[in-house]
Amino acid sequence: MPPDKPKAVQTHAVPTEPIKLLLVDDEKGYVNVLSNRLSRRNIQVSKTYSGAEAIQAVRGQNFDVAVLDLKMEDMDGIEVLKVLKKMDPKLVVIMLTGHGSEKAAREGIAAGAFDYLTKPCELEDLLAKIRAAYKTRCQGSGNRDQGSEIGDHLLGGGGQGSGIR
Numbered sequence: 001m002p003p004d005k006p007k008a009v010q011t012h013a014v015p016t017e018p019i020k021l022l023l024v025d026d027e028k029g030y031v032n033v034l035s036n037r038l039s040r041r042n043i044q045v046s047k048t049y050s051g052a053e054a055i056q057a058v059r060g061q062n063f064d065v066a067v068l069d070l071k072m073e074d075m076d077g078i079e080v081l082k083v084l085k086k087m088d089p090k091l092v093v094i095m096l097t098g099h100g101s102e103k104a105a106r107e108g109i110a111a112g113a114f115d116y117l118t119k120p121c122e123l124e125d126l127l128a129k130i131r132a133a134y135k136t137r138c139q140g141s142g143n144r145d146q147g148s149e150i151g152d153h154l155l156g157g158g159g160q161g162s163g164i165r
Contacts, residue, residue, distance in 0.1 A: 018042050018043060018044040019042065019043045019044065019064050019065060019130060019131070019134045020044050020046070020061075020062065020063045020064045020065075021038065021043050021044065021045050021046070021063065021064065021065050021066070021067065021130065022046050022048065022054060022057055022058065022063040022065070022066040022067070022068075023035055023038075023045050023046065023047050023048070023066075023067050024048045024049075024050075024051070024053070024054040024066060024067065024068045024069060024072075024077075024080065025049065025067075025068075025069040025072070025096070026049050026050055026069065026072040026073050026074070027069070028049055030119075031047050031049060032047070034123075034126075035047050037123055038123075038126075038127075038130075041127060043130065046061065046063070050072060050073070050074040050075070051072055051074050051075030051076075051077070051079065051080035051083075052074055052075065054066070054068070054080055054084065055080065055083055055084070055087070058084055058087050058088055058091070059087070062088070063088075063091060064091075064092065064133075064134050064137050065091075065092045065093070065094065065130050065133045065134055065137065066084060066091055066092070066093045066094070067093075067094045067096050067126070067130070068080060068081060068084075068093055068094070068095055068096065068113075069095075069096055069097055070095055070096070070097035070104055070108065071097055071098070077095060077097070077108070078104075078107055078108060078111055081093055081095070081108060081111050081112060081113055082111050082112070085111070085112040090137055090140070091137075092114045092133040092134070092136055092137045093112065093113045093114055093133075094113065094114055094115050094116070094117060094126075094129050094130065094133055095108040095113045095115070095116045095117070096116075096117050096118075096119055096121070096126075097116075097118060097119060098118070098119040098120075114129075114132075114133045114136060115129050115132075115133070117129060
């Protein structure tokens with residue numbers, strides 16, 4: 001009888017390849033600190049400080065996940081979201097804002113965002129959403145309205161916006 005194969009240890013969906021993340025926010029200090037913290041956790045971060053820079057970045061490179069601020073000086077985050085989703089329908093986008101509201105969250109989700117967080121947020125909460133978004137991308141769905149149970153779970157499983165703090 002052959003020896004038992006060792007069982008694979010399951011982790012919390014931490015990929016072996018770095019997640020390619022596009023971080024978009026016009027608060028440069030915030031972007032730089034967040035980028036440094038995420039880079040230490042197997043996430044390859046590309047920083048952009050405006051909607052226009054984000055669009056340029058997506059033209060030149062493939063990303064797994066984008067974390068996008070809702071309110072920026074050059075372009076509204078919802079407009080940037082719509083452009084990014086047209087350019088790469090599989091890009092999974094997490095909206096991040098200090099200007100959060102249920103209405104903005106619903107609008108972002110309707111425009112194709114995977115989920116929504118309000119700044120300031122805990123790094124572990126953001127990491128969990130990034131990893132869930134990456135898993136969704138690997139499964140071929142770019143937003144929660146395309147059958148992602150993960151997105152529904154992250155929003156509290158109830159009506160839209162129910163998981164927003």
